[in-house]
Amino acid sequence: TPLGPTSSLPQSFLLKCLEQVRKVQADGTALQERLCAAHKLCHPEELVLLGHALGIPQAPLSSCSSQALQLMGCLRQLHSGLVLYQGLLQALAGISPELAPTLDMLQLDITDFAINIWQQMEDVGMAPAVPPTQGTMPTFTSAFQRRAGGTLVASNLQSFLEVAYRALRHFTKP
């Protein structure tokens, strides 16, 4: 059911987005729990310095924050953020055999979510002309860096999703 850019999107699309945010959050939590259990990397704040050195990028969500809430801008930022996280998770490939299934599930769910947003934006004619790219990704040169990177990326992803969830919640209110 196509809609004009100004009016809100179909309710079912926004409800699906909320469900997908919760699903990706659950996957992210599973990854964090396993990194903590298997490798004692339980506190991202212990890895800030390493994060700077590795150059792990963060995804902006200014149009989703309460101060400047704007539906289409928020969706665009949410989509490119998800694309960024797809790239970061791919860079973590080979993290460890025990974590690989959890990482795969997270990647699949993020990819699904990104495609849904993109296709909905296309359906309402609001998709950017050029799809966003992942940009330069950090290179993790050791097993430890992949695990530490995984802890930082998972933590950043949870904060990213928290902001997105609040904005989507706002947009779904009748």
Added chain:
Amino acid sequence: ECGHISLPTSTVRLGDSITASCTISPNCSHLGPESQILWKLGTQLQLGERQQRLADGSQESTITLPPLNRPRDLLSCCLRWGNSVQILDQAELWAGHPPAAPHNLSCLMNLTTNSLICQWEPGPHNHLPTNFTLKSFKSRDNCQTQEDSILDCVPKDGDSHCSIPRKYLKLYRHMGIWVQAENALGTGKSPQLCLVPMDVVKLEPPTLWALAPSPEVAPPQPGCLLLRWELWKPSLYIEQKCELRHQPQLGEASWALVGPLLPETLQYELCGLLPSTAYALQMRCVRWPLPGQWSDWSPSLILTTAQQ
């Protein structure tokens, strides 16, 4: 080669017949000039309609077999040799029907194995080796257009179900699915389903508990019961509504339904019940407001209401 059977096809419909020919080459040692070619279908010896000598000196016999009424048979080309019958070549004959279109195709998304499991009914046995393949494609609209290549899911031999792993699925997009049956005589296709995996999630029922009276929890009023329930853990991210049903353990009492109920409730008082009576309580949930399938009813929780 001493003898060679040639057939137009080795598979025909039950009741059809086949014309076969067998050529015995001249250099088939010990071959007398006018050796008689015989045919054996199963265990029955028969003469061909026509036997002729070909230009290159080989002998050729042709036979039109009676309508085949057995799914599988062996046709042998033989030669009388002294007082024995020598087999020189053999061919397998199959008879059956083209496969019926599989029917009753249904699919469920399993959150435990994270795969879409589809099952179908193969239809009547067609007596021939038949391959079933579950075929699917992703679609941007209601399965009118195909977004990418067709995925084949091949079930284990004899199975009438197949499961598509998570990595081949787009959980929130439409996909067209059908079953194709194929044997030597043709192909049968089931009607095509068009579904969204998340809309066919198979939820496990919630877990029901009695709420034991404690300092924080006052004991229930007479005719009331204190309960709590928890959603099935892998489905926590899915917004759901639930229903409760209860039935006094008295003879042929019927179920009474209570709902819709919120999926997560730490404390719920169910009232309007008969005092000091044992009740069976069951609960089920469904994805809501997004489309979904009801879970089965949970196993019964048996609780007894307080005395008057």
Added chain:
Amino acid sequence: ECGHISLPTSTVRLGDSITASCTISPNCSHLGPESQILWKLGTQLQLGERQQRLADGSQESTITLPPLNRPRDLLSCCLRWGNSVQILDQAELWAGHPPAAPHNLSCLMNLTTNSLICQWEPGPHNHLPTNFTLKSFKSRDNCQTQEDSILDCVPKDGDSHCSIPRKYLKLYRHMGIWVQAENALGTGKSPQLCLVPMDVVKLEPPTLWALAPSPEVAPPQPGCLLLRWELWKPSLYIEQKCELRHQPQLGEASWALVGPLLPETLQYELCGLLPSTAYALQMRCVRWPLPGQWSDWSPSLILTTAQQ
């Protein structure tokens, strides 16, 4: 790389200690000139013995760890940064023992699966990931010389048995077999077996039947029983001898042994028994005169002798 731990080895014997060093590169942003390097073993923070500035401006700390008493531990190289402790690198430390030599290696040739199944006892746990491999070679003599390359049979994770399929076996030739256990600290080898697969065939017991009286078969004398038995089908090609044992079902009676008996007997009269008494009968067979292993005793056949 911001920080890098270097270790001589990541696996030592339990109770040994390790000297590690960690180098923090100057370009690790926000690094103050005299940042203090800290070490964390498990959850315990420690200072290194020595911290020095290297020519290229990086800082290096060295630490000799206390004797390791846990099979697996995590060593982290950290930096005090503001009031937080930042982890810059992490290394897994393993402590255990070289593998003990596996023992009690024994093999049986299984005629049903047509494979040589060997089992062993792995010996005490050595706390380290350990790979077991069943190694074998064919030999023309008594396993003094090796005829061909060594075959590796790798058991499933955690299993202490492995089966060598028929196609790798010469059933009537000698083969040398041993088990090798390997972990980061060394290798343990079991004593070598030298066997011929056919000499270690595991026979299933024969099947015992009562012989019902019939026109051809006169009823048994008092104190006698009429029996027949059949060899285990897959072993029919093996010449065998058998033994029968019987025990009256009376309190603590012991088994009486009858043998050797021919492997195939259509009718056998067992006499010298107490009249109208229930007897338990069992039978076993062995490859004979060629070497072999006795089968287990067959399940009991309970028969009662006629009255006086």
